[in-house]
Amino acid sequence: MPGTARVPRVLSIAGSDPSGGAGIQADLKSIAAMGGYGMCAITALTAQNTRGVTAVHTPPPEFLAAQLEAVGSDIAVDAVKIGMLADAEVIRTVAAWLDATRPDVVVLDPVMVATSGDRLLAPDAEEALRGLLTRAHLITPNLPELAALLGEPTASTWAVALDQGTRLSERTGATVLVKGGHLAGSSCPDALVDANHPEGPLIAEFGGERIDTPNTHGTGCSLSSALATVQARTGDWQRSLAVAKAWLRGALEASGELEVGHGHGPVHHFHHAQASVPLAEGEFTDSLWEDTAKVRAEIDALPFIAELDGGTLPEAHFAYYLTQDALYLNGYSRVLARASALAPSEEEQAFWAEGARVCLAVEAELHRTWLSRHPVQAHDAAGQRLPDVSPSGASRGGAPRSGADGAGRPGPVTKAYVDHLLAASASGSYAVLAAAALPCYWIYAEVGSALHARHAGRPESGKHPYAEWIGTYADEAFAASTRRAIAYTDAAGRRASAPEREAMREAFMASSVYEREFFDAPRRYA
């Protein structure tokens, strides 16, 4: 019975296209894309590419019969898709096999002429092809093929096409998929026509806008084999077409990403699965890092970095930076504690918990040392120059802190950054939270080690007002933690679903932008 196979075993009986866009190559990709197990019996070999067909070789029909026998004698076939048949002998071979096996789902794409205009069926084989139509459950001709099968001129309007489809359905007893791909104009409708429906003739139309792309090589092959596969799962042509058509639309839209050939290129059969392609270790976080190249270049070019490096950073800016850093660390500590709570392994749980503890220790140390030497000015830069952005002047940690105690108030960047991290915590996704938390490790470590390396190479470094601070950037323990944070985020990314990976990408980018803003905040708000 059709409509029961979880992984439908689908046999394509069709020609080979070595350029991979049409024929059995397109069929196998489409069947796999729809969750089926693809098989193929090759009717003919073509030499073709996206520009056209240069040669066709049709092996002896006995060899096709041997392929069909080999598959059919061993494997249950849930659905069959038939494509290029080359000549009348091949058609007779396929007809005999269908009569002997009577598959539950037979989709016949009556391939006659390629998109390029090259013939794929001998002219004298058209009559034999008409004879095969009655053995199909669904026939999927394009408009010129529909007309040729009826011996009529090609329809130039959708109404005439539907009328022709109805008559072909009447004559063959099959359902006909009338395809609007060859119509002129901006719409590209399809319709399932069943003239023999027990409750009267049925025409189910599926509208669609034409996608502006030259990459239409193999659309008919792909749609028919996708339909055969989904039909084996659902047993319902309308539901199957809705799925296959939406998928094909995405494949046409994403076709430009493939950059295959110079003529009519193929569609992107696995566009929907691109984001869940298995990744090698480090590949995901490398791509996150690559995404933020521009933001990181902007950080390197900030006056704050050059002034810190050159020792010319105004002390008020440095004090503002330290104050905000302490406030940030308090919020960040809570975020890391949440990462610990969500972590999938004890090793990761302990890592983030230790990170949370270290943040509080560093915050306390900042107050004890640097902030006592570089106090925030009495007017509290963040609180005075800007409206207080935190309700009740509370720090991210929730403990009320006024400017008067010297701890300062979170500036707009600190607040926005920590709020973004807290939102990632609230998402409930460990992967998204790890991606949001990572730039604070990774970008800080990179900026710090570059600054430290530049500074250490200079002889006058001893007289530098920020030399001691820059010295803290050479912390090997922090570099090691950064490597572990990268590895855990990478592993989470490799496990993540496609939408979760996308959310990770967005979270990492947003945090990287906040890193840039954080370094620039003293100039703007101190």
Ligand SMILES: Nc1ncnc2c1ncn2[C@@H]1O[C@H](COP(=O)(O)OP(=O)(O)OP(=O)(O)O)[C@@H](O)[C@H]1O
């Ligand atoms: N530019 C396009 N935009 C949107 N849908 C399209 C476009 N071109 C073709 N299609 C869709 O692709 C499917 C195949 O249609 P088409 O009429 O091109 O068949 P075909 O000529 O048999 O295909 P092939 O190019 O493989 O020979 C149909 O569902 C059609 O609506």
Ligand SMILES: Cc1ncc(COP(=O)(O)O)c(N)n1
């Ligand atoms: C082997 C083979 N089968 C079918 C087609 C039709 O596809 P299109 O019309 O998109 O060229 C083809 N070109 N090659």
